[in-house]
Amino acid sequence: MHLNVPALLILGMALLQVPIACAQPADTAREPAGMFRDSEDGRFDMSRWLLDHRGFLPVPIIITDPALGNGGGLALAFFQRPQGSSPAGGATVTRPNLYGAGGARTSNGSEFYGVGASLHFDDDRWRYRGGVAKASINLGYHTPGRRLPPLEIDYNVDGVVSFQQGFRRLGARDLYVGLAWIYMDMDIGFDIASDRDNFTPRELGTKSSGLGLSLEYDSRDNTFSPSTGWLGMIEGNAYLPGIGSDSAFQSYRGHAYGYWPLGKAFVLGGRVDARWANGDIPFYRLPYIDLRGIGSARYQDTRAAVLETELRWNTTARWALVGFFGAGRTWGRHNSFGDASDEVAKGVGVRYLIARQLGMHVGVDYAWGPEDETFYIQVGSPWR
Template identity: 40%
Template sequence: MQRQSWEGVDATTSGKWARPARRVRRDALDRTTGWCRAATRGAARQGMAVTLALCCMAPVSAVYAQTTGATGATGAAAGTAAPQDRAVVNAKSEAPIEPAAPTSRKVSWHSPEDGDFDASDFLLNHRGALPVPTIITEPAIGYGGGVALMFFSESMADAARNAKETGVMSPPNITAVGGMYTENGTWGAGLMHFHTWGGDSIRYLGGLAKVNMKTDYYGLSNSPRSYQLNGWLLVQQVLFRIGNSHWFVGPRYTYFDSNTHFTGQIAQEVGVPDAQRRIGKVGLVIDYDSRDNMFFPNKGSYLELEIQAARPWAGSSQSFETYNGRGYTWLPLSREWVLGLRLDGRFSAGDTPFYAQPYVKLRGVQQGRYQDQNAAMVEAELRWNVTPRWSVLGFSGAGRAWGKWKSFSEADAVVSVGAGFRYLIAAKLGLAVGVDVAHSKGENAFYIQVGSAWH
């Protein structure tokens, strides 16, 4: 993250949100959370990233993304998300407001500045287990829901107070357990732990999940063939900060032991469709992040590069490689308008399992609908910050999958369009929630979003 105060994290005080009317002002915050805004940019962004991503993305989505080589909830949102400064609190740092001593008090669900509903107080001061429900609307697996329990080693406000004593800002350690179920019989359950050392110089992410996914494979015939994917997923990752920069680099290991079974017409082009396969991949992850807020940015960029190889010595039953790169940038056009741009490429080589092939991921497009050896996407989103709390947005994207079944020129190009809205539900964290509605060729879908749709 850029070296900055909490204006970047508290969207109500950033340049795109600040308005004379109904403005949530920095100097109006109470003394208890005032210093948290200055010092907890690490805890809030990293801790809440893990919380919200794991709870709002189903474990099945994480499994599917990991096996296809795309970064899922266990990757981008946790171990590789939103690097922030190790804020050394000293005389040269910005002059924060002294935190009040912890006291037992009733949690406020309304902002004292504008009177609107706001969950900042609860999220900043919550300790222990945090139950978080989720609603699933992904067309590939149908409607459903789930719940996760998040266990924090300390509250974000506590992390801020400790940082003032130690001089180093570190996010809290987090353990999560959860499960989900959808209308087509897809279900999953998982366990995750996130830990940091050395003042956030080292980040560890570990996850274990059981998944039973029912979805369709299109492949060469471009028609849906239903199949079931049942297995166990293990993810281990360690990232190291490069100096005092925004860059992180480190190894990632993914192991997926699965059984696949076509429940209707068999996709003959995939060879032996009903089989037990193991994917054991080792790779390198490189991250860069300069967003002003990881949840709902108004400016800055995010970049991730990943190279992974599946080999027998790593536990894989077949050998192949995946190469993934994605970049997002947000450009402030004015005080009220923000333009977001996305470029995403996913490539594979070797004997890649059919369910692990890259696919086009766009709002309004069923996941796995356009799938082949390679996939690429571009997307643009224009947002209008109507008030400090409310914003509306429109977006459009295009993607194509090619390589094994069709050449790039022969492959179908898919275009999606849509619109949505967001409500700033936690002003002190810059956390917004809302709904996106999208359309592509022959498909319509809606999504309940936490922050940006780009993770």
């Protein structure tokens, strides 16, 4: 679940919200390959290392965001097969339990530390995703349409975030209903003290506590780098003083990702993502345009929508090139939908299939938007 807050604030928990498929082991009848060589094609591959590790896996965190600066950190993840699940090797892929902890820091002084888990119970009929993080984030708030010329207000949010979510499968389909509790307790500071006067007391709320309901369907063939199928989700969250929130507001999100193979070499992906908020939402919780090439929280308002497409060209069994193009718009508090402008971002990238048995690509993207040009290190799909 995306909380519509600056990206680094929930980066640690987001890593734990991505379902990870535990694929079939290598063919044991074949000649055993080296730890970092694939038994099928002999190429460099980390499948055996990841699947045979059976312990903590170090996961580097690399951050290249125009709003946050460059930085990085480290997460440690522990994989565990759910009790009673069928062993790998059949037609059904079993998702493992995942426990993790990590931290990161960026060049503008932002940092986070967090722990979390993604668990499966009763043959994947029940799921849990959640975590707790401590974060201090430095960002700029932009005010299009409110003042002439628009202002950029530099601010810091420092505090704790808790995200707890449980899912229940509906019938035998890949359809889940979820309940969530999201809690944030943040201190707000401004580089220029008088900038606080630009916001109402309710926009400066430091505590938000909300309950959420979601419906999710996932038919993708792979959760890391899909080639077919689609993921769709709708969710709503209500924040109320009666459950610990400083103000009453609601946040909603609806998104869908689709993947279509075009012959044997190409995969076309499409993404539609809409987010909106009502009520007395704190300014740092406003929806924003989430696109490669546009800084986190650069364009914010009570409504935000994004359309994006990506084409992957599998030049070989291991290497692929990608090109992507997207546009987003925000409106609501500052502008009407008709008066708001579209912000466009685009880019290119390269991928390598680093874990064939997990279907996981890694690589780098170069993207440019209205103000910024930057690189992104990618592990799996960039769409979350």
